[in-house]
Amino acid sequence: MKTPVTVLGLGAMGTALARAFAAAGHPTTVWNRTPGRSPELDVVRATTAAEAIAASPLVVVCLLVDDTVRSTLDGIDLTGKTVVNLTNSTPDQARGTAEQLTRAGAQYVDGGIMAVPAMIGGPGAFIFYSGEPEGFDKHSADLSVLARPEYVGADPGLASLYDIALLSAMYGMFGGAQHALALITSQDLAAEPFTTRFLGPWLTAMLTSLPRIAEDLDDGPAETAGSNLSMQAAAYENLISTSEAHDVDPMLLAPMGELLHRAVAAGHGKADLSALVSLLRTA
Incomplete structure (x- = not known):
């Protein structure tokens, strides 16, 4: 039997993550603050975050911002759980969340998704991971159904750093391209x-x-x-x-x-x- 997985958050990216796990045969439990999101998913739906977390040894978090992650998981016993946080954050936020969740008993792994939702489960996507090596090693095969896993070190802030570095390069490139197009179209070309x-x-x-x-x-x-x-x-x-x-x-x-x-x-x-x-x- 494949590892049961819980996904917290059913925005566009969280839905794509849950869909990929379910399609790969992982028993998948989901929770979203607003019930009823992504009704097409063939998954188990929990009524609370604590209930969802209790269902699986691997908990994948994809919420809006870092503060939401911390408030959602605050007070929940995470003993024996590997928490993989794929919420976009800064390196310092990732380190702070790692401290909080480690105190709650979790093996914490942070991640930076280098893909848009439609790419999840496909060959072009990859995800940076950093944090607890044992937690990553234990679930690297499970995480590979989402995208190619790239582990970059034990410091939980490194995945965010790599993520933001690549996004910085992307926006710089697109900024230059947009300027070029503004010049060309200024002459009705x-x-x-x-x-x-x-x-x-x-x-x-x-x-x-x-x-x-x-x-x-x-x-x-x-x-x-x-x-x-x-x-x-x-x-x-x-x-x-x-x-x-x-x-x-x-x-x-x-x-x-x-x-x-x-x-x-x-x-x-x-x-x-x-x-x-x-x-x-x-x-």
Whole structure:
């Protein structure tokens, strides 16, 4: 018999998690603060969170915010339970929740879902996990029905850190893409052919430079930069002036230009993009 699983929270993501467990043959119990959500699920429905938790050794939590997780589980005996918290949170929130739930008897594992609900159970999704190694090892096969599990360390805050780091990169990329589309459409040019023929392939090609930047950070920069920061800072002014000339707000571009000029002023003009990383850290 497969491991019984409890899922707390039936929003879009919680519903996808419960559906994946049930489809894989796990006896699945669910609880949601508002009864009657996701009636199509073939699962057991508990009337209270405590009742739901009592039903399974593995408890997967996917609620709205960290405060909701803490208040929902406050006062419940979690002895013998592995609690996997997939609620979006910050690293410090994850560590605080880990302390509370560990005191209540749980083996705590935090997670960061790198997928949208429709991807759960499919090959393209993965989930970061961190926290109690024994709890993760015990249930890694159970969790693999949701997405590829990626365990990143015993510190419960690491999954959130990895999650937020990847989301930061995603939003930065989309911000740049949206600015590019604003420029193109400002001249009544079609967005779709520009995106398909040029924007997508260009971004894909530029991503190949990321491993080299990472190597520079880990091992020290190469002796010569392929495209030094002094040149990039000077050319960057054209991005700002062109945007303004075409009535496109440069708000998404301006911070990068400021960082390039700051790097040059700090003596990094001959360096490559990896030199910017240290300037972003404030400690």
